[in-house]
Amino acid sequence: MSLPDPERTRRHIGLGLYILGMMLGFLQLIVWFVGLPVLAGQGAILAYMCMGAVLAFPAGVMYLTFPRLLDRYDPEPWYALLGCLFWGGIAACGFSVTINSLVGEGVGQAYGEQAGEIVGAVICAPIVEEFWKGMAVFGMFFFLKREFDGIVDGIIYASFVALGFAAVENVLYYGRAAADGGLAGMGANFVLRGILFPWGHPVYTSMIGIGFGLAREGRHKAIRVLGPLVGYGLAVMLHAMWNGGATFAGMSEEGGAIFCFSILIWFAFVTAFIGMIIALVRRRGRILRAHLLDEVALGNITTSELDIVTSAFGLLNFRMKYGSQGAEFIRAIARLSLSKWHTTRAQSQNTHTVSMDFILPLRVKIAKGRQALAQRGYR
Numbered sequence: 001m002s003l004p005d006p007e008r009t010r011r012h013i014g015l016g017l018y019i020l021g022m023m024l025g026f027l028q029l030i031v032w033f034v035g036l037p038v039l040a041g042q043g044a045i046l047a048y049m050c051m052g053a054v055l056a057f058p059a060g061v062m063y064l065t066f067p068r069l070l071d072r073y074d075p076e077p078w079y080a081l082l083g084c085l086f087w088g089g090i091a092a093c094g095f096s097v098t099i100n101s102l103v104g105e106g107v108g109q110a111y112g113e114q115a116g117e118i119v120g121a122v123i124c125a126p127i128v129e130e131f132w133k134g135m136a137v138f139g140m141f142f143f144l145k146r147e148f149d150g151i152v153d154g155i156i157y158a159s160f161v162a163l164g165f166a167a168v169e170n171v172l173y174y175g176r177a178a179a180d181g182g183l184a185g186m187g188a189n190f191v192l193r194g195i196l197f198p199w200g201h202p203v204y205t206s207m208i209g210i211g212f213g214l215a216r217e218g219r220h221k222a223i224r225v226l227g228p229l230v231g232y233g234l235a236v237m238l239h240a241m242w243n244g245g246a247t248f249a250g251m252s253e254e255g256g257a258i259f260c261f262s263i264l265i266w267f268a269f270v271t272a273f274i275g276m277i278i279a280l281v282r283r284r285g286r287i288l289r290a291h292l293l294d295e296v297a298l299g300n301i302t303t304s305e306l307d308i309v310t311s312a313f314g315l316l317n318f319r320m321k322y323g324s325q326g327a328e329f330i331r332a333i334a335r336l337s338l339s340k341w342h343t344t345r346a347q348s349q350n351t352h353t354v355s356m357d358f359i360l361p362l363r364v365k366i367a368k369g370r371q372a373l374a375q376r377g378y379r
Helices: 004-040 044-063 063-070 078-111 114-142 151-196 200-217 221-249 255-290 293-298 302-311 314-348 354-374
Strands: none
Touching: 004 044, 044 063, 044 151, 044 221, 044 255, 044 302, 063 151, 063 200, 063 255, 078 114, 078 151, 114 151, 114 200, 114 221, 151 200, 151 255, 200 221, 200 255, 221 255, 255 302, 255 314, 302 314
16 A cells, blocks of 8 residues: 655645635625624625725736736746635635724724724734735645745745735725715725735735745755744734824824825835845846756757747747747746756755656757747747
């Protein structure tokens, strides 16, 4: 009798926990967004939430294209991305709204409404929401090891779970805005949350993704332990900074100045984050080139193909010229380089990676792809 595959067992455990979390989160959303409003005689707010969904969900789907561009050469499996998206919108939202509401109400009853609002928005919400969103990133890191390679993958998974969370959260905000201020209130809220500042949650949770990415790439135990913890701390800090600016702005005569100051600090972090994304893209290009130079020497790829793979718009230009067949050819070259990088990294850490098994098949695929493209005039 053969022993069970540890990787398969781990995935089954992760799937079971995922299903349990989704079921509990869904039940909580039903209670808070449907059950309690109906019992309180506020059923009309459900209609406003449906109107909010019309604005929130299409915008959220559109924003999903941006994190996908980061990993255009080695896209993550669709089931992992959808799993993150739905976890953010259902499980993370369900648990967060329950805990945040209970804590805010409890503190408000004990110490006053203003104290409840401050604790709920500035302290509790960042800690709780980033924890539950971060659980999805941890799940990808621990239960789907083969699909979590490093920092870029961490950012992508974190962005998907955060955009799922933000879409459902925006439905609630748009519904409340419509209930209080009609269509004008909903429109103003949409401009603020959906157009001007849609990247709040993805930026916060990406800190957690970067932390787990460092843990995956790190050689030292300290990095593997501290990376996720520091990433979570940064996510909570950025989240609290944004919520704090918005909360205290409405409680002080200097509210406008407080909000503007918090926005400036927050934008400084966002600018640094964008700079880091650019640096990661350039780093990915250097990694691709470094692990393809010997393939050029062996004659498996050409110098021009190396330049296409490592250029910013090489894949797009090649797709426009040769269609999906050309794009798949360039992706195969990029995956060969990344498989060699993963193999080199695993060997340096005395661990095993399935990427080693992909190297020879990818070389064969590249050769066949070149032959197929030659029929379309490729030289």
